[in-house]
Amino acid sequence: MTALELEPLPSMLIEPAVKAALLEDLGRAGDITTNATIPASAKARVVIRAREDGRIAGLDCARTAFRLMDSSLKVAVQKPDGSDVMPGDIVCAIEGSARAIITGERVALNFMGHLSGIATATRAIARAIEGTKARICCTRKTTPGLRALEKYAVRAGGGQNHRFGLDDAVLIKDNHIAVAGGITAAIERARAHVGHMVKIEVEVDTLDQLREALAARAELVLLDNMSPAQLREAVDLVAGRAITEASGRVTVETAPAIAAAGVDLISSGAITHSAKTLDLGLDFDSLRA
Known part of the structure; x- marks a missing residue:
C-alpha cells in the first residue's frame, strides 16, 4: 500500500x-x-x-x-x-x-x-468508518509541547485536525454556557467579539440545546455523548444548517455506529492521549x- x-x-x-x-x-x-x-x-x-x-x-x-x-x-x-x-x-x-x-x-x-x-x-x-462521510479528528488532549507533532501524526493516520489552540476557533462548552447564562447569550457574545473569519461551534448534550444553538446560528455543533439513535435525530434536525461533530466514548468498536448516524466529524481525545x-x-x- x-x-x-x-x-x-x-x-x-x-x-x-x-x-x-x-x-x-x-x-x-x-x-x-x-x-x-x-x-x-x-x-x-x-x-x-x-x-x-x-x-x-x-x-x-x-x-x-x-x-x-x-x-x-x-x-x-x-x-x-x-x-x-x-x-x-x-x-x-x-x-x-x-x-x-x-x-x-x-x-x-x-x-x-x-x-x-x-x-x-x-x-x-x-478504517472502521470507511464508506461513511464521517472523518475522525483529534482534540487538544495532547502532550504539552508536542501538539504540532501529535496532530501531524493524526494526519499520517488518515485523520484530520481539530483546532490547534484556543485562538483557532470559538468552541463554546458547557462551562462557558453556564457562566454566560445560556447558549444564545454565549453565541451572541462570541459573535460580537471575534472577527468574521472565526467559526463558532457549540457543545450540546440534548436536542433542546441543539435547537437553541441552531436558532442562534451556530456554524458547528458538537454533539456530546449522544447515542447513535440520538445522533440520527440530531443530524435530521440540523438538516445541513451546521457541521455536525460527535464526541464521547469513541472507540474502534463504537465508531461505525456513530458514523452511520450521518455526522460529519467524530472527535477523539484517545487517539492522542492514550x-x-x-x-x-x-x-x-x-x-x-
Missing part, C-alpha cells in the same frame, strides 16, 4: 522538541557508556525495523535526532510517514558514526514509536572500525 501524501512539518517546529529531548538524555556529561566502550572511529550501518503492524509517523524527528548528534550521518528512508508496516519491515537505514547512532537511538525511537502509535490508532478508526506506542527497534546491520 502506498503512503499517504503528507506535507512535512517545518524543521523549526521539530528541532526544538528533539533538541530538548537530547539535552535531557545527554545530561551534564554526555553518553558516558557509549563514549567509554565504542571507539570514536567506529562506523556502523543500522536499520529501524517494525516489530508489529502499524502506520509510520515521526521519521523527521528521528532524522533530526541523528543529525543533531552528527550531521554526517546518512539516513535512507524506505517507509515514509503515512506508510503501513508489518513486522520485520525496514523503515529506514542509518549509516555513519557508531557513537552518534547509539547515543541518538533512544530519542529517535521514542519520537517515532509515540507518533507512529498515534498514527496507528487513528488509522484503526479511519495511543499505544508502536514497537520499533534499531538493529545493527554492519559494524566496522
Whole structure:
C-alpha cells in the first residue's frame, strides 16, 4: 500500500522538541557508556525495523535526532510517514558514526514509536468508518509541547485536525454556557467579539440545546455523548444548517455506529492521549572500525 501524501512539518517546529529531548538524555556529561566502550572511529550501518503492524509517523524527528548528534550521518528512508508496516519491515537505514547512532537511538525511537502509535490508532478508526462521510479528528488532549507533532501524526493516520489552540476557533462548552447564562447569550457574545473569519461551534448534550444553538446560528455543533439513535435525530434536525461533530466514548468498536448516524466529524481525545506506542527497534546491520 502506498503512503499517504503528507506535507512535512517545518524543521523549526521539530528541532526544538528533539533538541530538548537530547539535552535531557545527554545530561551534564554526555553518553558516558557509549563514549567509554565504542571507539570514536567506529562506523556502523543500522536499520529501524517494525516489530508489529502499524502506520509510520515521526521519521523527521528521528532524522533530526541523528543529525543533531552528527550531521554526517546518512539516513535512507524506505517507509515514509503515512506508510503501513508489518513486522520485520525496514523503515529506514542509518549509516555513519557508531557513537552518534547509539547515543541518538533512544530519542529517535521514542519520537517515532509515540507518533507512529498515534498514527496507528487513528488509522484503526479511519478504517472502521470507511464508506461513511464521517472523518475522525483529534482534540487538544495532547502532550504539552508536542501538539504540532501529535496532530501531524493524526494526519499520517488518515485523520484530520481539530483546532490547534484556543485562538483557532470559538468552541463554546458547557462551562462557558453556564457562566454566560445560556447558549444564545454565549453565541451572541462570541459573535460580537471575534472577527468574521472565526467559526463558532457549540457543545450540546440534548436536542433542546441543539435547537437553541441552531436558532442562534451556530456554524458547528458538537454533539456530546449522544447515542447513535440520538445522533440520527440530531443530524435530521440540523438538516445541513451546521457541521455536525460527535464526541464521547469513541472507540474502534463504537465508531461505525456513530458514523452511520450521518455526522460529519467524530472527535477523539484517545487517539492522542492514550495511543499505544508502536514497537520499533534499531538493529545493527554492519559494524566496522
